[in-house]
Amino acid sequence: MLAIFLKTLPFFAIIGLGYMAGRRGFFNEEATAYLTKFVFYFALSAMLFKFSANLSLGEVLDWQVIWAYLAGTMAVYIVATVVCLLRGEDIPTTAVESQCAVIGNVGFLGIPMLLLLFGEASIGPNMLVLMVDLIVFSSLIVILITGARDGRMSFGILRTIGLGLLRNPMIVSIVLGLGWSAMEWPIPEVANTFLDLLGSAATPGALFAIGASLAGKSAERLSVAGWITFCKLVLHPAAVAICALMIFKIDAFSAGVIIAAAALPVAGNVFMLAQHYGVAAQRASTAILISTAISIVTLSLVIGWVQML
Numbered sequence: 001m002l003a004i005f006l007k008t009l010p011f012f013a014i015i016g017l018g019y020m021a022g023r024r025g026f027f028n029e030e031a032t033a034y035l036t037k038f039v040f041y042f043a044l045s046a047m048l049f050k051f052s053a054n055l056s057l058g059e060v061l062d063w064q065v066i067w068a069y070l071a072g073t074m075a076v077y078i079v080a081t082v083v084c085l086l087r088g089e090d091i092p093t094t095a096v097e098s099q100c101a102v103i104g105n106v107g108f109l110g111i112p113m114l115l116l117l118f119g120e121a122s123i124g125p126n127m128l129v130l131m132v133d134l135i136v137f138s139s140l141i142v143i144l145i146t147g148a149r150d151g152r153m154s155f156g157i158l159r160t161i162g163l164g165l166l167r168n169p170m171i172v173s174i175v176l177g178l179g180w181s182a183m184e185w186p187i188p189e190v191a192n193t194f195l196d197l198l199g200s201a202a203t204p205g206a207l208f209a210i211g212a213s214l215a216g217k218s219a220e221r222l223s224v225a226g227w228i229t230f231c232k233l234v235l236h237p238a239a240v241a242i243c244a245l246m247i248f249k250i251d252a253f254s255a256g257v258i259i260a261a262a263a264l265p266v267a268g269n270v271f272m273l274a275q276h277y278g279v280a281a282q283r284a285s286t287a288i289l290i291s292t293a294i295s296i297v298t299l300s301l302v303i304g305w306v307q308m309l
Contacts, residue, residue, distance in 0.1 A: 019214050020211075079235065091145070099273070101235075106129055112206065141273060228283075229290045259302065263303070
């Protein structure tokens, strides 16, 4: 466990460095926003394209892995939803809390960290986790919030979801990469070097951006954020583990990767969605802050356990 903790510590150290830079004003909110855009639209997209271009669809697409992760995630999503509704919250607030309970920082933290700890074979399962999160649950929160406000489903909601998916650079880069792989075209050496250089900026840039963004967040409604953190860091990996190992019985390596992905802290894009719709943004912010801090320990424990499977 100590060895795993020491391997994950540099990732959290870069997050801490970004946090200190943000707290001291060296990196203000505008600078953090532009760094995040650079990572999201350029560096991370280059990394994902290169990985997916070197994989075939057959290597990536494993429906058992998809169903195991989706079932475990949906189980926790339903639990978080029921608890929130029992507290008397409305549908939009419930949608944000439930999203926080199951959506981890796979793109910015999970892919680079799990790549180091599990090797390149982890890319396929990680991409499946990312696709489920982006396609299923990112669509679900839009449907629930917009539908609750409008009082009905409409073509406009579906159009918003569709355009959102088409404009998401992570989805676009994965699809384009798999398409390139399907054509069996070799990546030219110049292009490969370009992707290497740009993609190598994704990991430090993403981690620094996470830390800098946390510097602007304050802790409020700690009891609710504590429950959400428990859902994300404990219930979510536990539910995915049960589905992966006992129900769908997928191979130990893929199971370990998706369980570790489920143990990641709350993703920053949940706060962006909450802020965009004006729903429980402070609650999401606190959950991100607390879950990221606690995951320094819990993530190492989960990864240490799954590597013994």
